[in-house]
Amino acid sequence: xxxxxxxxxxxxxxxxxxxxxxxxxxxxxxxxxxxxxxxxxxxxxxxxxxxxxxxxxxxxxxxxxxxxxxxxxxxxxxxxxxxxxxxxxxxxxxxxxxxxxxxxxxxxxxxxxxxxxxxxxxxxxxxxxxxxxxxxxxxxxxxxxxxxxxxxxxxxxxxxxxxxxxxxxxxxxxxxxxxxxxxxxxxxxxxxxxxxxxxxxxxxxxxxxxxxxxxxxxxxxxxxxxxxxxxxxxxxxxxxxxxxxxxxxxxxxxxxxxxxxxxxxxxxxxxxxxxxxxxxxxxxxxxxxxxxxxxxxxxxxxxxxxxxxxxxxxxxxxxxxxxxxxxxxxxxxxxxxxxxxxxxxxxxxxxxxxxxxxxxxxxxxxxxxxxxxxxxxxxxxxxxxxxxxxxxxxxxxxxx
Amino acid sequence: xxxxxxxxxxxxxxxxxxxxxxxxxxxxxxxxxxxxxxxxxxxxxxxxxxxxxxxxxxxxxxxxxxxxxxxxxxxxxxxxxxxxxxxxxxxxxxxxxxxxxxxxxxxxxxxxxxxxxxxxxxxxxxxxxxxxxxxxxxxxxxxxxxxxxxxxxxxxxxxxxxxxxxxxxxxxxxxxxxxxxxxxxxxxxxxxxxxxxxxxxxxxxxxxxxxxxxxxxxxxxxxxxxxxxxxxxxxxxxxxxxxxxxxxxxxxxxxxxxxxxxxxxxxxxxxxxxxxxxxxxxxxxxxxxxxxxxxxxxxxxxxxxxxxxxxxxxxxxxxxxxxxxxxxxxxxxxxxxxxxxxxxxxxxxxxxxxxxxxxxxxxxxxxxxxxxxxxxxxxxxxxxxxxxxxxxxxxxxxxx
Numbered sequence: 001x002x003x004x005x006x007x008x009x010x011x012x013x014x015x016x017x018x019x020x021x022x023x024x025x026x027x028x029x030x031x032x033x034x035x036x037x038x039x040x041x042x043x044x045x046x047x048x049x050x051x052x053x054x055x056x057x058x059x060x061x062x063x064x065x066x067x068x069x070x071x072x073x074x075x076x077x078x079x080x081x082x083x084x085x086x087x088x089x090x091x092x093x094x095x096x097x098x099x100x101x102x103x104x105x106x107x108x109x110x111x112x113x114x115x116x117x118x119x120x121x122x123x124x125x126x127x128x129x130x131x132x133x134x135x136x137x138x139x140x141x142x143x144x145x146x147x148x149x150x151x152x153x154x155x156x157x158x159x160x161x162x163x164x165x166x167x168x169x170x171x172x173x174x175x176x177x178x179x180x181x182x183x184x185x186x187x188x189x190x191x192x193x194x195x196x197x198x199x200x201x202x203x204x205x206x207x208x209x210x211x212x213x214x215x216x217x218x219x220x221x222x223x224x225x226x227x228x229x230x231x232x233x234x235x236x237x238x239x240x241x242x243x244x245x246x247x248x249x250x251x252x253x254x255x256x257x258x259x260x261x262x263x264x265x266x267x268x269x270x271x272x273x274x275x276x277x278x279x280x281x282x283x284x285x286x287x288x289x290x291x292x293x294x295x296x297x298x299x300x301x302x303x304x305x306x307x308x309x310x311x312x313x314x315x316x317x318x319x320x321x322x323x324x325x326x327x328x329x330x331x332x333x334x335x336x337x338x339x340x341x342x343x344x345x346x347x348x349x350x351x352x353x354x355x356x357x358x359x360x361x362x363x364x365x366x367x368x369x370x371x372x373x374x375x376x377x378x379x380x381x382x383x384x385x386x387x388x389x390x391x392x393x394x395x396x397x398x399x400x
Numbered sequence: 401x402x403x404x405x406x407x408x409x410x411x412x413x414x415x416x417x418x419x420x421x422x423x424x425x426x427x428x429x430x431x432x433x434x435x436x437x438x439x440x441x442x443x444x445x446x447x448x449x450x451x452x453x454x455x456x457x458x459x460x461x462x463x464x465x466x467x468x469x470x471x472x473x474x475x476x477x478x479x480x481x482x483x484x485x486x487x488x489x490x491x492x493x494x495x496x497x498x499x500x501x502x503x504x505x506x507x508x509x510x511x512x513x514x515x516x517x518x519x520x521x522x523x524x525x526x527x528x529x530x531x532x533x534x535x536x537x538x539x540x541x542x543x544x545x546x547x548x549x550x551x552x553x554x555x556x557x558x559x560x561x562x563x564x565x566x567x568x569x570x571x572x573x574x575x576x577x578x579x580x581x582x583x584x585x586x587x588x589x590x591x592x593x594x595x596x597x598x599x600x601x602x603x604x605x606x607x608x609x610x611x612x613x614x615x616x617x618x619x620x621x622x623x624x625x626x627x628x629x630x631x632x633x634x635x636x637x638x639x640x641x642x643x644x645x646x647x648x649x650x651x652x653x654x655x656x657x658x659x660x661x662x663x664x665x666x667x668x669x670x671x672x673x674x675x676x677x678x679x680x681x682x683x684x685x686x687x688x689x690x691x692x693x694x695x696x697x698x699x700x701x702x703x704x705x706x707x708x709x710x711x712x713x714x715x716x717x718x719x720x721x722x723x724x725x726x727x728x729x730x731x732x733x734x735x736x737x738x739x740x741x742x743x744x745x746x747x748x749x750x751x752x753x754x755x756x757x758x759x760x761x762x763x764x765x766x767x768x769x770x771x772x773x774x775x776x777x778x779x780x781x782x783x784x785x786x787x788x789x790x791x792x793x794x795x796x797x798x799x800x
Contacts, residue, residue: 263757321651322652
């Protein structure tokens with residue numbers, strides 16, 4: 001469901017039916033990206049005839065996915081000037097996030113706007129997955145009720161988790177900061193809509209790709225909450241890896257004989273730039289919202305905090321040197337908690353990249369989406385699946 | 401020209417014409433992969449009707465790209481049982497390799513067989529690119545003459561170089577072991593066929609993908625001659641990076657404060673596992689074919705050589721730990737000179753991957769193609785371009 005790459009596999013038969021489905025998708029994507037627009041304008045943008053586009057548009061209107069905003073040229077013959085927009089009623093993409101210290105759910109319409117939302121602060125570390133997911137299902141129900149009053153119905157739910165998710169399954173292989181292992185989220189989450197599960201860094205990167213203005217189609221998105229993850233976007237799609245485990249930046253060796261890491265390795269990036277490591281080096285003990293405290297201390301010029309962040313930035317720069325040499329991304333985007341600490345992390349990070357001649361083409365930038373990225377990316381992955389194959393939901397929403 | 405990913409970009413109009421071209425390609429690919437085969441069998445494999453396939457096949461026969469091997473069921477009505485094969489005459493893909501100590505050119509028919517070949521041992525380090533490329537053009541001429549006697553004509557030439565090639569251009573940004581910088585190969589190579597240029601590791605990976613039995617569609621190919629490069633194959637296509645510079649495994653930091661590297665960094669993999677570093681640590685001075693000497697000494701149990709290779713394997717394991725965590729490839733394939741040294745490199749390399757929990761799904765394997773990979777991959781990239789879009793060469797070869 002997430003990040004289809006529009007790839008034509010050799011061997012897939014190319015039929016009239018397949019062509020029609022792809023063209024319906026192109027029309028819907030164009031209106032979603034540029035709407036409100038006229039039929040003529042859609043035809044021009046996607047390179048089909050006006051007549052072909054009209055047939056496709058009529059089908060999408062019947063399915064409840066497009067709507068006409070009324071004539072823009074009063075008195076015109078037929079409806080040549082009526083503007084098309086993606087429907088704000090009907091199918092909605094639901095996104096959810098299981099964080100180490102919170103749960104969140106939102107409903108997004110086909111235009112990409114969040115229309116309903118619920119959140120709970122709760123410490124999930126070490127709790128039984130079944131209990132956590134039952135609470136998440138309660139939030140899903142609340143958001144569903146709210147969405148229904150707006151004429152929206154969930155067509156799918158995508159769940160972001162801080163862990164490794166086995167590709168094309170609903171199973172979390174491991175989420176060390178939650179204490180989950182081989183957890184079948186799809187089986188344990190009592191909801192009755194199609195479900196997908198993915199790593200929070202992946203959904204965060206997709207949110208950046210789909211929602212941030214002028215986001216390049218190729219970038220490495222670095223995400224940190226408790227752990228450090230990354231996601232690589234290539235030509236507008238995620239590089240997931242064979243098992244779905246790509247992007248484990250937190251376990252790239254920075255100093256191969258450095259401190260032991262719970263992963264079994266030594267000197268992994270997380271041992272220098274993970275939240276726990278930075279807090280410990282700053283002398284900050286247990287308590288709520290410690291990243292805010294960290295930022296405040298750094299702002300105030302606290303020496304230990306500044307030194308800890310310098311060390312974290314240097315380690316990030318060394319690990320990213322390897323990543324940039326291997327992947328040659330257009331940009332590196334710092335997201336999640338890292339974006340709040342960017343003023344102190346960026347200078348040492350950039351220094352390492354520069355002296356090791358590993359600066360990406362467009363440099364290192366800070367996320368424009370912020371900590372909501374994973375939740376928004378999850379919901380939007382469901383919305384994109386509808387735009388990619390409009391007829392998949394047509395029978396749910398079309399009037400007979 | 402190299403490694404088209406069969407990707408349908410949103411916004412590309414989907415037309416009858418485009419569909420026909422893709423289906424012609426599917427038929428030709430199927431016969432190339434599985435031929436000789438009957439029309440019925442092609443139809444079954446690609447999921448089109450027998451009638452549709454017959455029309456496509458007739459067009460490919462008229463274009464000289466397919467041929468009929470004669471009826472297999474004598475007395476049948478029409479030609480239902482005649483077996484189809486890709487033509488062994490007509491278009492040929494030319495591949496060339498500029499090595500640090502050799503030049504090579506080959507001609508490959510559409511069946512993927514090398515039909516003509518020329519090679520020269522010559523030290524290219526520090527020579528003017530114009531001189532090197534003029535010599536290469538002479539080899540191309542020799543091979544062209546030989547190919548023509550076999551009824552083959554070059555439709556394109558792909559050149560493998562040991563350096564960074566700017567994506568979608570014929571320009572080598574830098575090839576340190578040749579001493580090339582910003583070298584416009586396309587402008588300096590006096591040949592009159594369409595030209596493409598790419599990194600030797602990329603072509604080596606493609607050769608592995610296209611020619612090795614049971615090669616997975618996702619793997620990291622590590623290649624070493626003088627430098628160390630890598631290429632990542634994802635879903636059957638190369639990950640090139642934004643500028644075309646992806647795969648620079650040789651400059652992944654292994655020990656961030658290690659020895660200085662000419663790239664500007666410190667402790668890069670090449671400082672531990674590059675040919676120069678290993679030869680120096682083994683106490684082997686200047687001379688011809690030093691990798692053979694290295695293998696002989698290791699075989700004989702020479703302590704310095706064994707220790708040097710152990711160090712190289714360990715460094716490779718550390719750098720690959722980062723690469724596997726970032727990319728999650730199905731396998732790591734050791735190619736080029738590394739494949740000859742695999743007996744001594746593999747054990748320390750695997751030990752690092754295992755203790756750092758970075759073993760790829762299918763482990764580390766040794767290339768089945770060997771040092772010819774880049775040359776074969778280059779030629780086959782031209783052949784694949786014909787299979788991907790048969791009509792691109794139809795006007796060159798079709799009888800009127």
